[in-house]
Amino acid sequence: xxxxxxxxxxxxxxxxxxxxxxxxxxxxxxxxxxxxxxxxxxxxxxxxxxxxxxxxxxxxxxxxxxxxxxxx
Numbered sequence: 001x002x003x004x005x006x007x008x009x010x011x012x013x014x015x016x017x018x019x020x021x022x023x024x025x026x027x028x029x030x031x032x033x034x035x036x037x038x039x040x041x042x043x044x045x046x047x048x049x050x051x052x053x054x055x056x057x058x059x060x061x062x063x064x065x066x067x068x069x070x071x072x
Contacts, residue, residue, distance in 0.1 A: 020056065036065035
């Protein structure tokens, strides 16, 4: 048994969705806070959602590295 226990495996698409939803909500409320209209804020946040999701989906995963063997 490993200590500490390993976290469960989560698909990269789910992680990208969580990031995109969170950041687009932040962008939406940020635009509303600075006085932008609701229609403009929703359009910009939806475009941002798509861009963030695509970026994290394609570039957000680390490639696992193989441990190097030491020769004795």
